[in-house]
Amino acid sequence: MRLKQQRLIWRLFGVVWLVLVTINAVQARPVKQLPLPPPLTTKQEMSAHTDDLRTLMQQLYTEYPDELAKSTQVGPREMTEWVFDGKANWKFEGIRRLQGTDAISLVFDPAFTGDHIMALVVGLETLLFTAYGSQNEFEIPPERDGPRLAKLQCQLRSVQLRLQANTPAGTLLSQAFARQQVDQALSSVLQRLQAQHLAICS
DSSP states (O other), X not given: OHHHHHHHHHHHHHHHHHHHHHHHHHHHSOOOOOOOOOXXXXXXXXXXXXXXXXXXXXXXXXXXXXXXXXXXXXXHHHHHHHHHHSSSTTOOGGGTTOOHHHHHHHHTOTTOOSOHHHHHHHHHHHHHHHHTTOSSSSOOOSSOOHHHHXXXXXXXXXXXXXXXXXXXXXXXXXXXXXXXXXXXXXXXXHHHHHTTTOOOOO
């Protein structure tokens, strides 16, 4: 009887030993690293930026129909498509044909009574494709201008800071939802830019 018990103990010990050896062997195997995705081309980056701004414009027009009514009687989606896909060449009379930082400045101007959503999105989109060395979002050159794109980061970060510190009461960007959506879109663009190892604005 005692001999059988000893044999059983040794068998159990052997099983435990085999399990431990197997675990150690699995842990010792080199972990296969998945290949990193190829970096985005400049055109792919700009396309992703544009998608973010399209989404932002439609969200804001949906949430704030009074702003939409300053420009048109069509719906948020139709207006967004007209702005991005129309033939206005990014020069809209409703925002004085301004682009870039000049258009964005209208959003923070208490005297401006026009369409703040258009001013913001047109300003951001034109700021972006100009920094990529183009006059529109389609004809993006393949080369990156590092200093120009680093300056773009600083400009976008400045807009974020102005959103937090300078939003006159009663304006679009005094609304929490609008600030949140704009900040998310800007953060997405900035993360994409910084992923290319560009200089980060201090």
